Amino acid sequence: MPELPEVETIREGLEEYLVGKKITEVNVLNSKIFEGQQVHLKGGKVVGVRRFGKGLVIDLDNDYSIATHIKLTGQFIYRGPETKDITPSKDFVGVLPSNFTRVIIKLNPPATLYFNDLRLFAWMKVLKTSEVKNLPFFKGLGPEPFKDLTLEYFQKVIQKAGGAVKAVMMDQKKIGGVGNIYANDSLNLAKIDPRRKGSSLSDSDVKKLYESLLEVLKRGKKYRGASELRFVDAAGQKGKYQEHFLAYARQGQKCYNCGGVIQKIFLAGRGTYFCEKCQR
DNA sequence: AGCTGTACCTGCAGGC
């Protein structure tokens, strides 16, 4: 599901397909997920696509932007000349527009961008580009892996936390972009028990965890994301990281570190997968 | 302040 590697995969696709195109028409099919004035979008030309944690921002040349969060089941599907030979995933996307298409954006040169979301948790807001950084979600976002998340900061934020290390990793205010899949897998790679208090981790535990986190995120990106729930890229294609999970959703299967059995428990309200034998 | 639990939604898997 959409975490840093998945959202970055979408961002790259959108950047490739949208930059230079002008918005000619916006059709909002579900107003629950949409905020702001559509009128500001008409005639705007896309100049860039930015990602903040798991959020995406499409910037226009008229000083307005489209800020979005796809949450669990959101999709951006682009259909245009660049993707004419690509059929979007039948089971994850279906025929467009689908029952889950919430916003349709028409572009010139002629192309269509579909914003889909099954669960209606996603959002799309139209606002001044200068106001994007003031949206509460973006404003509160912690430093991100590969951007400004240093080992020094990571160590500080983990070691001062009284809660479970896994919960700290997934707290977007502390660290931006990490969700359940990559938290589980990085803890398995680092052989650290997800239930341990952050404050109980030694300096070398933290370093191992930091390196493991970057490693699993890198793998996620390499495989173009994990297509759990309904994740697809901007062309509607599934990723392949789900074929390379280390711990996530592997309960009952063998741990790649030690051959132990992956357990499933609930921690901080989320399914948590780890090997009791080697994760300590 | 910091942490935990729950709500938000809806498709789908599994049980009976």
Next chain:
DNA sequence: TGCCTGCAGGTACAGC
């Protein structure tokens, strides 16, 4: 068969 229950997880928020 078909209904029912519970599960999936990113974020906001209530409450301790």
